[in-house]
Amino acid sequence: MPDPQGKTAVAEDRKEPPFDGGSQPVPHQKEPVPGPGRSAAQVVTLVLCLLVVAAIAVYIFGR
Incomplete structure (x- = not known):
């Protein structure tokens, strides 16, 4: 049986402002x-x- 005011239980639970x-x-x-x-x-x-940079430097300058 619908609510006498035409509202559903879901709509009553929400507290949203009216849409303008x-x-x-x-x-x-x-x-x-x-x-x-x-x-x-x-x-x-x-x-x-x-x-890696140190290893490359040692390889290049260590010859």
Whole structure:
């Protein structure tokens, strides 16, 4: 049996403002700012790159 006021239970649960037409404003959320620390993957990559450069330098200048 329908509700005497013509509303459904789902519509009563939602607390939305009435739709005025057009696009609705979206609340702006700030972008998360990463901290100053480096991740472990960045440190490992930098160390490997430095080791490769050092190995190339030793190979070239060690002859």
